[in-house]
């Protein structure tokens with residue numbers, strides 16, 4: 001797995017040990033942000049920092065654990081209900097006549113959203129890089145849920161965030177007739193007769 | 206439409222009556238604080254209604270007697286197939302992904318997901334029954350049906366991530382429910398001249414002049430708590 005160093009400016013006490021150990025000069029910048037283009041991810045700065053101010057942040061993430069259909073359905077019952085409670089709390093705050101009720105309902109609104117985010121994270125929306133998130137963004141671009149939905153934002157996100165699960169393509173071997181799937185980027189070779197490249201053709205699912 | 210039906214036995218949450226036997230220790234189901242009758246002057250059942258957990262301020266209904274009773278509960282949860290997320294759920298998916306990007310130090314992506322979330326939040330379908338009773342019933346339904354159904358299924362298939370969100374979510378939902386009951390009983394008096402704090406990690410709500418040192422649900426330190434401002438300030 002590849003890593004890059006990131007400095008937490010709030011924790012950095014400017015002891016400057018990271019400047020001495022970095023083999024590429026990536027930690028020595030005018031704006032205190034470690035230069036991602038120079039960093040080779042060796043981790044020496046993070047080990048040397050006396051303030052625990054540097055984290056080694058992964059650049060690639062493994063595919064998410066897939067969730068069982070039963071869990072997704074039962075979670076959805078909850079998330080649907082929680083979203084309604086959040087809206088109800090918001091409206092109760094708007095219509096409240098006392099400061100006590102206003103604050104309590106504002107707290108509810110915030111709390112319920114946090115709980116809902118947690119359930120949805122466990123429903124397959126943990127990683128922005130996942131296929132599930134990419135599929136959601138694509139759906140919103142092709143078929144916006146509301147008339148004035150900001151499709152341009154969804155498109156920007158889709159362009160910026162790499163997908164960590166490669167699309168799979170299906171092939172037929174013209175030599176032996178075998179049908180098989182290969183992930184994009186992997187070597188094109190027939191698992192039965194070892195035929196390669198031009199001897200394979202892409203077919204639909 | 207699909208259904209989830211199940212009968213299973215859970216640990217009884219409420220304490221036994223006097224006749225039910227001698228109970229010596231009561232444990233707070235939110236933070237684990239123990240009220241040990243042998244160490245106290247007053248029996249748990251004799252405590253005034255205003256008595257709450259000294260650590261997390263959960264009320265007495267959230268304490269469980271150590272001698273627990275078993276009870277079979279019947280779960281009957283239904284949903285529409287296939288899963289179609291509402292605007293409010295989509296808003297929460299986006300704010301959750303904004304947090305995910307923030308943790309990966311992806312600032313630009315974080316802002317974009319937050320913009321999508323803000324947009325979707327502003328378009329959430331309005332509720333029609335705007336009263337505290339509806340809120341109370343909705344929270345109660347989560348506690349008696351929705352969480353137990355999910356929790357039980359997650360245990361069956363050993364999905365520990367889902368078990369964790371059930372443990373946290375049930376506690377937070379319990380505390381919201383009990384705050385709502387206290388609000389209705391006291392006309393909000395217990396909130397006067399003090400502050401309301403929300404744990405920015407798990408959503409736990411705390412009433413007091415200062416936030417707790419550690420969140421009783423997710424154990425993050427006090428600075429992770431956010432103070433709720435009144436109408437004038439916000």
Ligand code: SF4
Pocket residue numbers: 007011012013014015016017018019048049050051052053054
């Ligand atoms: S070693 Fe740590 S504390 Fe010192 S300058 Fe580098 S990041 Fe900051």
Ligand code: SF4
Pocket residue numbers: 004005021022023024025026027034038039040041042043044045046
């Ligand atoms: S990880 Fe290595 S290359 Fe990157 S900033 Fe730290 S010391 Fe320099």
Ligand SMILES: [Zn+2]
Pocket residue numbers: 233234235236237238258259260261262263421
């Ligand atoms: Zn407690």
Ligand SMILES: [Zn+2]
Pocket residue numbers: 404405406407408409420421422423424425
């Ligand atoms: Zn917490």
